[in-house]
Amino acid sequence: MNIHPLDCKEEQGSISRCPTISQEKLLDRVIQHAEVIYRVSEESCTLFEEMFVPFPMRLQRNQAGYTCITKALPIPSSKSEIQQISDTWLLHSVLMLVQSWIEPLVYLQTTLDRYDDAPDLLLNKTxxxxxxxxxxxxxxxxxxxxxxDEGMLTTAYNEHGLVQYDVQPEMLESVLRDYMLLSCFKKDAHKMETFLKLLKCRQTDKYNCALY
Structure with a gap:
């Protein structure tokens, strides 16, 4: 999948402010990344469901009231809340979601590797x-x-401790938990995409962004 790179590095290897790329173009690239991540997360979730999750377990997921690991984050959820927050807080919300999922997705890689019949397509997508x-x-x-316009960013959210994993759970429990992780990540990936597109809308058509 060909998408534009996002990182701009100085000679020392640290990430700079990308002086050679405009803020508008950088936002477009960030949105492109978020769109593709959401699409692939959908494909991964569907593939996992078809391969490993019997239909009764899918109903159990919908009825058991499982809580996504990012529920504790101060992320706006209602449409009115999203419309009222500032551009900076929109980006901060995206950053919190992204950082909160980096570690769980690494964990998911290790658990999927233990599945006897996990297809390479699923492993590659995740x-x-x-x-x-x-x-x-x-x-x-x-x-x-x-x-x-700051040299240092101090709004990073510490995601450690949001979720804990058992070392060797029962297989059925492991399948359901991995399924929930994929489902919750898909939901949060959609939030990331929506927040970024709302930010773009505000910068280009400020008074017609009510659809987000």
Missing amino acids: KWVSEKLVSLEQGVVVLMKKML
Whole structure:
């Protein structure tokens, strides 16, 4: 999948403010990353469901009231809340979501590797998403630096401790948990895409962004 790179590095290897790329173009690239991540997360979730999740377990997921690992984050959820928050907080919300999923997706890679019949297509998709999520994090940080015109960014959220995993759960429990991780990530990936597109809308057509 060919998408523009997001990271801009100085000679020392640190991420700069990408002086050679405009804020508008950088936002477009960040949105492109978020769109593809969401699409691949949908494909991964569907593939996992078809391969490993019997239909009764799918109903159980919908009825058991499972809580996504990012529920505790101060992320706006209602349409009215989303419309009222600032551009900076929109980006900060995306950054919190991205950072909160980096570690769980690495964990997911290790558990999927233990499945006897996990198809390479699923493994490759989840690995690709995990890598691109780190790239998206870098792009959002650079974009925030551009928007805030700051040399240092101090709004990073510490995601450690949001979720804990058992070492060797029962297989059925493991399948359901991995399924929930994929489902929750798909939902949050859609939020990331929506927040970024709302930010773009505000910058281009400020008074007609009510659809987001």
